[in-house]
Amino acid sequence: MDLKSDDEKLNELFNTKETTDFGKTIKKAKVFSILRTVILSLMIVIILSFTLLVTNASMLNKIANQKERNLRNWYTIGLPNAFMGNVQFDDKIMTGEIDYVRYRFLGNKPVVDGNYKKDYKYVPLINGVYGDISNHLYASNYKTQQDLDETINYNKDGKRVMRFYHPSVKYDKYPNDLVAIDKVGSNKLVELAISFDKAYTLDKVKEMFPNEVTLNWYWVDTYNEKDLTKDVPIEKGKSVEINSVFEENNVYGIKALDGQGNKIDNPEGDFINTITIVSKDKNSSSIYKELFNKLSEGKGEIKKENLKIIGVVVSGDTDSLKKLKNQNYIKAATLGATADKY
Numbered sequence: 001m002d003l004k005s006d007d008e009k010l011n012e013l014f015n016t017k018e019t020t021d022f023g024k025t026i027k028k029a030k031v032f033s034i035l036r037t038v039i040l041s042l043m044i045v046i047i048l049s050f051t052l053l054v055t056n057a058s059m060l061n062k063i064a065n066q067k068e069r070n071l072r073n074w075y076t077i078g079l080p081n082a083f084m085g086n087v088q089f090d091d092k093i094m095t096g097e098i099d100y101v102r103y104r105f106l107g108n109k110p111v112v113d114g115n116y117k118k119d120y121k122y123v124p125l126i127n128g129v130y131g132d133i134s135n136h137l138y139a140s141n142y143k144t145q146q147d148l149d150e151t152i153n154y155n156k157d158g159k160r161v162m163r164f165y166h167p168s169v170k171y172d173k174y175p176n177d178l179v180a181i182d183k184v185g186s187n188k189l190v191e192l193a194i195s196f197d198k199a200y201t202l203d204k205v206k207e208m209f210p211n212e213v214t215l216n217w218y219w220v221d222t223y224n225e226k227d228l229t230k231d232v233p234i235e236k237g238k239s240v241e242i243n244s245v246f247e248e249n250n251v252y253g254i255k256a257l258d259g260q261g262n263k264i265d266n267p268e269g270d271f272i273n274t275i276t277i278v279s280k281d282k283n284s285s286s287i288y289k290e291l292f293n294k295l296s297e298g299k300g301e302i303k304k305e306n307l308k309i310i311g312v313v314v315s316g317d318t319d320s321l322k323k324l325k326n327q328n329y330i331k332a333a334t335l336g337a338t339a340d341k342y
Contacts, residue, residue, distance in 0.1 A: 059122050060091045067098055067120045070284070076274045077291070078252050080162065080217040080313045081105060081191060081336070082113060083259050095121035104337060105261045106189035106315045107214050111339045114157030153247065162193035162336040164219055164246040164311050169228050171243055174332040178325050181318050184338060191216070191315045191336035193248065196329050199308035202254070202268060208329060209312075212320035218254040218267070219311035222294055248336070252291060254307070272302045317341055 068087060075084050085101035098120065102113040153161040165171055177192065184190055199221055200208070209215055231239040254271040258264055278284045279292040295302045313336070314321070324330065 056093060057091060060094075060096045060120070061089075063120045063122055064089050064091070064096055064098060067118060071098070071100075071118065073274050073278050073284075073288075076255065076270050077288075078249075080193070080219070080248050080251060080253060081255075081257075081315070082248075085112075094123045095119060104191065105214070105216060105257055106191055106337060106339050107317060108261050109189055109339065109341075110261060111189075111337060112157070113159065113337070114155065116156075159337040160335050162191070162248040162313065163332075163334045164193055164248075164251055165195040165332040166221075166223060166228055166244065166246065167196055167198050167310050167331060169243045171245075171332075175334050176330075176332065177335040178321070178330070178333045180335065181321055181325075184318050184335075186318055187341050189315065189317055189339050189341050190321055191313060191338070192321060192324075193311065193313050193334045193336060194324070194330055195219075195311040195332040196309070197331045198329075199310050200329070202304065202307055202309055205309045205312060208327075209314065210320070210323050212316060213324065214315045215256045215312060216315055217256055217313040218307075218309045219251055219313075220253045220271070220295070221308040221310045222252045222291055224294070253309075253311075268304050268307055271307075272304075276302060 072084060075082060081104045083103055083105075085103050087098060087100040090097045090099060096119070098118045100116055102116050103110050104113050105111070155161055163175070165174060174195075181190065202218060205218060206215070228244050229241050230244050231241055254267045256264060256267050264270075275288055275291050275295065279288040281288075292302065295306050297306060314324070324333075
């Protein structure tokens with residue numbers, strides 16, 4: 001039997017309702033707090049992600065532009081008759097890649113020389129491209145001077161790699177691919193690396209070639225005596241010293257044509273300016289400083305008369321190049337790229 005008075009029963013009824021309403025209020029407050037935290041967290045993540053993406057893009061853009069400048073500087077002083085074409089940048093997270101077309105001129109005809117890539121990054125621990133970075137289509141082994149003389153290398157696009165022979169070195173054998181011009185065919189354009197019998201001035205070289213032959217590039221003597229021989233391993237613990245034959249990827253010189261195939265009136269200017277300016281950049285390759293010291297002869301300035309030309313790259317149709325046969329100044333001649341005339 002319930003002995004509670006009516007007042008006590010009413011108090012219990014109202015107290016229960018107040019407690020229930022208060023609990024619902026607490027639950028609503030918790031849900032709102034959670035939602036607010038989630039929304040704030042999402043906003044922070046979005047803002048941070050956007051900031052990181054913008055920062056990443058900005059940093060990669062700066063590094064990519066510097067990488068492109070470095071490449072163009074390199075093409076100015078080296079890589080005979082090779083030019084950078086269209087460039088595309090592919091940015092990712094903390095790393096990116098430059099993809100560009102390389103081409104060369106055979107006469108006045110541009111010929112594609114393959115696609116090339118260079119990676120860039122702002123975190124050194126981020127890995128770059130894996131695998132062989134050789135400039136050749138496949139590796140060649142040399143064990144003797146004869147191996148070096150007789151081996152023909154090809155670049156990644158399947159074109160013959162030109163070779164150069166220094167006039168101060170007495171080689172046992174000098175290639176003369178001018179004799180093979182007749183076999184190439186009259187409907188072909190040909191690139192030819194010519195090594196001289198001695199050093200000439202730039203102006204003298206310009207006079208040595210007929211107008212029908214396109215002068216693409218001048219090989220500048222940048223070598224010390226130690227560069228003219230190299231040790232080649234023949235077996236474990238043993239090596240043999242042979243005379244250096246210089247391939248197109250490890251020579252330096254002056255481009256006679258601009259990127260559109262037009263003749264440059266004073267081609268030595270870009271070569272000298274690039275070496276002079278870049279050699280002062282502490283972040284650049286040490287090769288520029290070495291070249292500056294060698295060519296300036298310790299006088300703090302590279303002058304035109306310091307440039308000793310020891311070879312060239314020429315191109316044209318086979319009929320034009322035949323006129324170079326039996327020229328006394330040609331010590332060696334090696335074929336490079338070939339292409340159809342039309």
